Amino acid sequence: MRTAPDRRAFLRTGGLAALALGAQGTPALGATGTTGRDTTGAMSGPRPADWRALADGLAGKIIRPGDASYDSARRLFNPTFDAVRPAGVAYCANPSDVAECVGFARRLNVPLAVRSGGHSYAGWSTGTGLVLDVSRMSKVSHTAGRARVEAGAKLIDVYDRLAASGVSIPAGTCATVGVSGLALGGGIGVVSRKYGLTCDVMESVQIVTADGRLLTCDANHNADLYWASRGGGGGNLGVAVSFEFRTHPAREVTVFFLHWPWSKAVRALRAWQAWGPSAPDALWSGMHLSRDGGMDVQVVGLYLGGRADCERLLDRLADAAGSPSSSYVRQTSYRQAMLTMAGCGSLSVTQCHLGGSLPGQTRGGRLSRDTFTAKSHMAYRPLSEAGAGSLVAQVARPGNHTVLLDALGGAVARVRPDATAFPHRAALYSVQYYAHRTGAATWARTAHAAMRPHFGDHAYVNYTDPELGGWRAAYYGANATRLAQVKAARDPGRLFRLPQGI
Numbered sequence: 001m002r003t004a005p006d007r008r009a010f011l012r013t014g015g016l017a018a019l020a021l022g023a024q025g026t027p028a029l030g031a032t033g034t035t036g037r038d039t040t041g042a043m044s045g046p047r048p049a050d051w052r053a054l055a056d057g058l059a060g061k062i063i064r065p066g067d068a069s070y071d072s073a074r075r076l077f078n079p080t081f082d083a084v085r086p087a088g089v090a091y092c093a094n095p096s097d098v099a100e101c102v103g104f105a106r107r108l109n110v111p112l113a114v115r116s117g118g119h120s121y122a123g124w125s126t127g128t129g130l131v132l133d134v135s136r137m138s139k140v141s142h143t144a145g146r147a148r149v150e151a152g153a154k155l156i157d158v159y160d161r162l163a164a165s166g167v168s169i170p171a172g173t174c175a176t177v178g179v180s181g182l183a184l185g186g187g188i189g190v191v192s193r194k195y196g197l198t199c200d201v202m203e204s205v206q207i208v209t210a211d212g213r214l215l216t217c218d219a220n221h222n223a224d225l226y227w228a229s230r231g232g233g234g235g236n237l238g239v240a241v242s243f244e245f246r247t248h249p250a251r252e253v254t255v256f257f258l259h260w261p262w263s264k265a266v267r268a269l270r271a272w273q274a275w276g277p278s279a280p281d282a283l284w285s286g287m288h289l290s291r292d293g294g295m296d297v298q299v300v301g302l303y304l305g306g307r308a309d310c311e312r313l314l315d316r317l318a319d320a321a322g323s324p325s326s327s328y329v330r331q332t333s334y335r336q337a338m339l340t341m342a343g344c345g346s347l348s349v350t351q352c353h354l355g356g357s358l359p360g361q362t363r364g365g366r367l368s369r370d371t372f373t374a375k376s377h378m379a380y381r382p383l384s385e386a387g388a389g390s391l392v393a394q395v396a397r398p399g400n401h402t403v404l405l406d407a408l409g410g411a412v413a414r415v416r417p418d419a420t421a422f423p424h425r426a427a428l429y430s431v432q433y434y435a436h437r438t439g440a441a442t443w444a445r446t447a448h449a450a451m452r453p454h455f456g457d458h459a460y461v462n463y464t465d466p467e468l469g470g471w472r473a474a475y476y477g478a479n480a481t482r483l484a485q486v487k488a489a490r491d492p493g494r495l496f497r498l499p500q501g502i
């Protein structure tokens with residue numbers, strides 16, 4: 001028996017309104033500020049006076065080079081992008097601020113990057129122009145089976161605040177991930193097999209579009225944007241300012257962490273991939289194969305029910321994989337389970353944040369940023385014996401890295417591939433190649449290429465991979481064409497511009 005394990009530490013260490021809204025939108029907002037025209041009438045970049053005017057027009061705050069908190073404000077979760085120096089970071093306090101910033105970027109041709117939790121794998125929530133950060137908008141409330149979550153809320157706060165009402169939403173494991181990036185790209189989590197992806201429980205989203213309008217998007221209003229916002233990926237269509245999600249009851253659950261010796265890796269992998277994606281919906285699991293100091297085979301998971309029933313299901317895995325060398329199975333509250341899965345099992349919610357005084361951080365925050373490189377596949381069929389051997393051989397190569405396989409199926413698979421922009425409904429599990437330190441990028445590239453013949457070309461947009469060839473088809477499959485149509489209609493000037501922009 002091991003001490004209380006944690007999924008996030010595993011990742012970290014390399015082992016793992018202000019405005020009244022109309023459904024059709026309000027007239028264009030953000031129309032104040034200077035025009036940015038020079039004496040010939042041509043558009044120019046922003047002058048110091050333009051930045052001051054923007055700052056004066058916001059209820060929130062802009063942080064610029066030279067300000068005391070600039071170096072903290074410009075950083076993302078991954079220090080790989082620390083060299084990027086934005087001209088300004090705007091902590092918007094409400095949708096009107098967002099519209100002001102969008103208007104500023106549009107009028108003055110300032111590159112715009114939108115940021116919630118700052119976990120973009122590709123660093124696309126920062127840039128050299130204006131970073132529009134939504135972290136100040138982080139309220140979470142619950143009424144009658146619906147959660148209203150503002151766009152800057154961090155996942156651990158969403159779980160914590162909803163737990164007070166005895167409810168939750170399906171979302172990811174990382175405490176500091178922002179709800180926006182997660183939900184807009186899909187959102188795979190530990191109850192997804194029972195309740196779906198985060199985007200599957202999104203009832204509506206409010207978005208400030210490139211023309212500065214604030215739109216409520218749901219099945220009956222702005223349905224094209226609503227569809228595209230459920231899996232199309234953040235940063236593409238506008239700035240989300242709040243979401244409404246369907247909630248589920250958050251009762252006691254059972255968490256488990258099982259380990260096998262490395263010599264059993266291929267057998268355990270083949271057993272897990274047959275068991276995990278076809279287990280009862282109430283059981284979610286992931287397999288981690290890692291080389292980080294030592295070699296490790298781990299199955300981590302959560303069961304929506306009691307310990308005894310969970311153990312009966314785990315026995316079926318052990319029948320096929322062989323007995324684990326160690327196991328930890330514990331029944332606990334839903335809130336504590338989310339802390340545990342986030343690697344905060346022994347921390348308070350306040351501590352389960354990045355430390356600091358900027359929006360989204362807490363002064364007592366104990367979590368730290370993480371330098372990593374990652375790539376992904378979506379596995380539509382199980383690995384053969386040879387495929388499993390290849391994956392295990394890739395993990396065994398020198399370095400500090402982990403392959404994380406997260407089970408899908410269940411409720412995720414019961415949604416049609418074209419019902420939302422997230423297309424991977426038939427995938428059995430997601431595959432992430434996650435590496436640290438020297439040689440990380442080379443390892444990830446080699447492992448990804450070696451597994452392509454086995455997994456094919458599907459990838460998860462939230463594990464954004466700037467090197468990925470054929471990314472449109474890989475991320476979006478047959479939904480790519482419709483996404484491009486929504487983009488052309490809603491942002492014809494391509495104000496929201498990503499290197500892999502729809």
Ligand SMILES: Cc1cc2nc3c(=O)[nH]c(=O)nc-3n(C[C@H](O)[C@H](O)[C@H](O)COP(=O)(O)OP(=O)(O)OC[C@H]3O[C@@H](n4cnc5c(N)ncnc54)[C@H](O)[C@@H]3O)c2cc1C
Pocket residue numbers: 011077113114115116117118119120121124125134151171172173174176177178179180181182184185186187188189233234235236238239240241462463
């Ligand atoms: C340690 C770690 C653990 C993770 N665990 C999971 C997991 O369990 N499940 C899962 O599915 N994913 C997981 N992810 C991936 C995660 O979902 C993506 O990285 C996601 O894009 C992060 O969102 P963010 O808001 O934190 O990041 P950001 O970098 O702020 O944003 C990501 C993208 O969305 C855009 N964006 C941000 N806010 C908005 C907004 N308000 N409106 C429009 N666009 C916006 C950005 O411009 C950027 O392109 C994990 C990532 C990390 C680093």
